[in-house]
Each structure stands twice: as C-alpha cells, then as structure tokens.
Amino acid sequence: MGGRLRPLRWLVVNLFDERFSSPSLRALLALSVVFIMLGTTGWTAMRSYASAPDPRAAAMSAWLHGSVGGRRLPNPALGSDAVAHFLASLTPVQRERLAVRYPLVVGNLNGAPVPLRFEANRLSLVAARVAETKRSHSALLTPAGRQQASDRVQTYDSLLSGKRQILTFDPTGSGRVAEVLGNLDTASRVAIVVPGVDTDLLHFERTDQPYRAPLGMAQALYASERAAAPSAHTAVIAWADYTTPSGVGLDASTGELAELGAARLKALVSALPGHAPVSLFCHSYGSVLCGVAAPGLSAGKVADIAVFGSPGMRVERAADLHTQARIWAARDRTDWISDVPHLEIAGLGHGADPVSKAFGARVVTSAGADGHAGYFATGTASLANFTRIALGRYASVHLA
DSSP: OHHHHHHHHHHHHHTTOGGGOSHHHHHHHHHHHHHHHHHHHOOOOOOOOOOSSOHHHHHHHHHHTOEETTEEOOOGGGOHHHHHHHHHTSOHHHHHHHHHHOHHHHTTOTTSOHHHHHHHHHHHHHHHHHHHHHHTTOTTSOHHHHHHHHHHHHHHHHHHSTTOEEEEEEOSTTOEEEEEEEOTTTOSEEEEEEOOSSOSGGGSOOSSSGGGSHHHHHHHHHHHHHHHOTTOOEEEEEEEOSOOOSSSSHHHHSSHHHHHHHHHHHHHHHHOSSOOOEEEEEETHHHHHHHHHGGGSOTTTEEEEEEESOSOOSBSSGGGGOOSSEEEEEOOTTOGGGGSOOOOBTTBSOBSOTTSTTTOOEEBOOTTOOGGGOTTSTTOHHHHHHHHHHHTOGGGOOBO
C-alpha cells in the first residue's frame, strides 16, 4: 500500500508549500487527496444484504399497536426513562410475555431491564437462525446468497452458545449486535468498545487474531481488567450497533454514518443502569462517531473517550468536543492511518489529528501494536494503557 500512498503524501506535503498559497489551489489539492484515497481503496458504499422484509420494522409496528393489561405499549422514541417507568409498573409475568411476543423490540429497548433484553435477544437469535437455515437451502437464492445465509447460521450458533449476554441484536440488512462481558447492573466501571469500518454481524468476531474484531477487543480489555484488578466489578460492551462504512471509501470520508451512530451511542449510554463511570474506546471510524457524540453524551457519566487509529474526530481541538470526559489518543507507528490527511474540506475528511500536540488530547504509548487493528493484542502498551484508563488508574497511564 506504500506505493499507492506516495502521490497522496506528495499532495499532503504540498498543501503546506508556499507555492500553493491560493485557498482555491489548497482546496483542490485537498480534494485530490481524498479522490486518490478513494481511487486506491475503491468507491464503496454501505453494504446491502438481500434478506426477507425488515423483521425489526414489522415487530416495531406490532409493538406500537399492542397493549398489556389494557394499556398501550410505550413508544421507544419517548426515551429510556419513560420505557423503564412503564416496564417497572408491570408484573414480572407481563414483562416476560412482552419479551416472548416482541423479542426484536424488547431486545433492543433502551430502558428495559438488562436480563430481559438478554432473554429477548436469545429468542430473536433462535428465530433468525431458523429463517437463515431455510434460506441457506433455498433455490430462489444464488449460490453466493445461500453461502451468506449459511455464514449467518454459523454466526447465530456462536451468539447462542454458552451464556453469552447479547444486549442488542437486529438481523436487518448487514445486521447489528452488541454483547456484554461482566455484569452491567453491579459494575463500578463500564467500558464500551466502538469499532470502525466493515463491522457487521459477520465481522463481529473472528477466530484468528480475535483482537482485530469488536468482540475480541472487548474480551482482551475485560481479561486485562480482571488480571489487573481481580476484585473490581467491571463490565465491557462490544458495541457493533450502528451501520459502519464498508471499506475506506466515500462513506468513510464523511460524517453521515457517524451522526446516525452517535444518536444510537448516546441512547445506549443514557440507558445504562446505575451510575458507573463509562470509558469509550473508539477505533478508526468509531472515533469519528465518538467525536460527533461527545457533546451530547450524559454529562458526568462518560469519564473517558479514548481514540486509536483515528482519522479525526471532526473537530480541530479536544476542547471543541465540549465534554467533561478526558480525551485520550493513541497511534502506533505501524498504523497506516497516519498516511490519511487529517483535514476537512466540504464535508470530506474528519479534521485535525487527535495525536498531534495542537489537538490537546492525552497521547498514550502503544508500543507493540500490530498495524491499524492491533491495539488490543496481548502484551501491547496500548492494551495496558487502555486497561488503566478503564479502571480509572490514571496516574499509571504511560503517556507518549
């Protein structure tokens, strides 16, 4: 990839050359940077998955027309507090019936008790596995379609294995999912891993180099926390509950998907049980999302926002995020993201480099990280530092 990036580096350097002092020329060079990046990586758009009609939309329509005990069910748009208040007024049996009747709604319902969401999502996963098993043998699909259905069946089998705690699950399109490690109800510290591009149901976890996928990142962090503080009550959420860009293309160069994802992240954080401090660990395009979300995150609830492999947070300085959270940043010398221009022109690009001195973040060491997605590998300085941040042990964080 280094050869492809030589013209990109030339353009970036010349953005600051006195020969190109004209604003229009600088804008042209900046746009050229973006187009070369798109040309070397491919014009990519959001993934699509040829599936049955949107099951979540059908479930939500049924919910909005449903009732329990003679009372209309609440509109989730009213917010997690209203949902929590309504569900608290029901009997345990009534709540269970809602989970059975509307699993795709209850399993994704901010404000619903966490154990109830786990139960509802297991029911949704079982139903989705049955549907995809049928599709994997359907003569109406192409061989590629049947193979993708078969891959989904394997994913659902994995998500249903053991006592996994699935906090959100939506099979629509390329799919969304989030999983909890630990106990959210009793945790004194909560960490949320926010992944970047190419994240969906089929890429939520991987068997080889698991730390390169959202679940593996969360598992590495949770295991490191438990090793460093065995008596601490912590929880980690692997959060792949937003539609990410597919590849490093046009979608990844704008903030549109980050804005949509930020609304979902803010809703999750506001609905978390208890008052435990929350630390966000935002990778690659996930750091764009966290930057967009930062001003609207629950005041005082989010203690830390750590970004790594970041193309930018859509601001020029950490102070522009308007958050009380500590801002941390990491980038390893082997990470190719350093070759991406940190600028924003006409909505393309994501602004200043979070590891630059001018940005104002606390830059932590990441020695040993393996490229763009290796920050959670065992033995890396980045994993050690992220663990200290997640535990609130700020004095022991190693700054670059």
